[in-house]
Amino acid sequence: MLSSATNSRRRPRGEAMRIISNDADVREGLQALLALDPRLAPVAEEAGPLPLRLIEPGFAGLAHIVVSQSVSRASAEAIWRRICARSGPPTAEAYAALEPEAWRDFGLSTAKADTLSRLALAVAAGHFDLAGLGERKPDEALSSLTAIKGIGPWTAEVYLMFCCGHADVFPSGDVALQAAVAMAFDRPERPQAKALAAEALLWSPWRSVAARLFWALYAARLRRDALPFG
Missing domain, CATH: 1.10.1670.40 (Endonuclease Iii, domain 2)
Known part of the structure; x- marks a missing residue:
């Protein structure tokens, strides 16, 4: 759910870091x-x-951005609605537990389906802290995100802007x-x-x-x- 402000963001220490919250x-x-x-x-x-x-940081926010890569706004929103129709904006655990062919019903490409599955498994297993990226310098956070196969610079930068509030x-x-x-x-x-x-x-x-x-x-x-x- 998109919002005009997010109170849960904490402003990282250090003068060089600015976080947009409102x-x-x-x-x-x-x-x-x-x-x-x-x-x-x-x-x-x-x-x-x-x-x-701004949108809350976490799996659902990044998944929404992945869905929006290289397709029209209308197509992306149609796919996202189908994903959310299962049980609302997905958690990593819920997405990882979906049946293997669920991505076909959503209308995802094979590449995006692989990226979302890979991401969901990593987050659900505790190997990746998406919310914590807001506490890190942008270049470090970008490197962490793009290390995940299927997450490119555009996706990572948009996530840091609109989910983590990096200025x-x-x-x-x-x-x-x-x-x-x-x-x-x-x-x-x-x-x-x-x-x-x-x-x-x-x-x-x-x-x-x-x-x-x-x-x-x-x-x-x-x-x-x-x-x-x-």
Whole structure:
């Protein structure tokens, strides 16, 4: 269930770590971004209020993001509804206990089915603490997530942004995000992931808010939600 705030997040120790927990954090980040990069002022004016859209960390949140990889929003939400129809948003234990061919009924691809099964077994066995990733530095958390076969950088970055609340993550491989940056700066072509990741360093330590800003611009221009899931 998506929510506008999550009280269970704890702010990790250390000045370098920032956690986005509520709309006030997003507003703080936006003001910092406008000071860092004045080019963003007209972008913010056009984009309007920035979405928070946090979801509880854990297996269900990451599973939802995995389902959303490389498919349309409508397809992803249809698959997710079928998964949740079993008994609500799944726990790792519940998903691991499903019959072996359940993924076919859900409409999952073989690759995604393998990823979710692998993830569910690891979490259920206590080998992987998804909620605890919010306590770790983004680069460490990303390395842990992408070590799981089937979890790529985009999936890991989106999980850290929307489930753990990390403030300094920028999923530069997101096509809508690339398109929005091109729109914002009147570029004829969208930047590729590597170039966009380098450009986004300017917006640290609030890159997650910068991503929200560009997604909001995309939504304002094209009249459709650009956030990765939900």
